Amino acid sequence: MRTFAQQVISDETQRTAWINDIRQKLEDEKWNEVLSDPLVIANKDIKTTGGKVNLYKYIDDRKEQIDYPLFRAKGYFVGSGAIESANIYIPQRRLKLPGMRWRRKMPREFFLYAQD
Secondary structure, three states, X not given: OHHHHHHHOOOHHHHHHHHHHHHHHHHOOOHHHHHOOHHXXXXXXXXXXXXXXXXXXXXXHXXXXXXHHHHXXXXXXXXXXXXXXXXXXXXXXXXXXXXXXXXXXXXXXXXXXXXX
């Protein structure tokens, strides 16, 4: 969402306000309001090349995956995309540090230790 906003809103204050508004709508399961947002509609046919983001297509394709009220009602934690990416990135980084040696059992123990 932030990448899309950076593509279409130059003023940082307006961009931050727009992101917060869109985020709140998604958290309240109002993805249909997001899809009808003028900025989202104006850029719905954008090609996703060169790092560009088509927010309309992204949300439209994932409506069932962003049912945050349902997930919270079931007790699931809803994290940001950056947090979700960190679940993959950080363990890989730590396991691949220069000079590291791992036995077969060690990564499991490492993760248990890292949770403390």
